[in-house]
Amino acid sequence: MNDTPKVCVQVQSAYIASQSAPEEERYVFAYTITIRNLGRIPVQLIGRYWLITNGNGRETEVQGEGVVGEQPHIEPGDEFQYTSGAVLETPMGTMQGHYQMIDVNGEPFTVDIPVFRLAIATHIH
16 A cells, blocks of 8 residues: 555636736736645645746745645645735746645655746636
C-alpha cells in the first residue's frame, strides 16, 4: 500500500476591475485555489510560499503560515478551496510557489503550485 501523500492544486484567476486603479498603477487580481487530497492519508497545510512577478519582471516573495488564516486538514478524497488576492503595478504578471504540508505522521512535504498568469482577461466568446 502506498501512503505517499498525493495532493493536486488547481488555480483560477480573475481581474477585479472594481478594486483596480490603472491610472495609479494598481491592478487587483483574485485567485481561487482548490487543493485536493488524492492520497490515502490525511494531510495538513501549514504554510505557503509565493513568488509573484509583475509585467516588468519585478519579483515579490510572500511566505507565511497557512492560507486565509487557516491551516486546514484535508482528508483523503476531500478538497479545500479558498480565494485570495494579489495587487500588481502592471496589468499582467505571474504567480507560482509551493505549500508546506505535513502528513498524518507529522512528516513534512511540499506541494508545488504551478505557475499561473494574472492578466486583464480578453473576453473569448
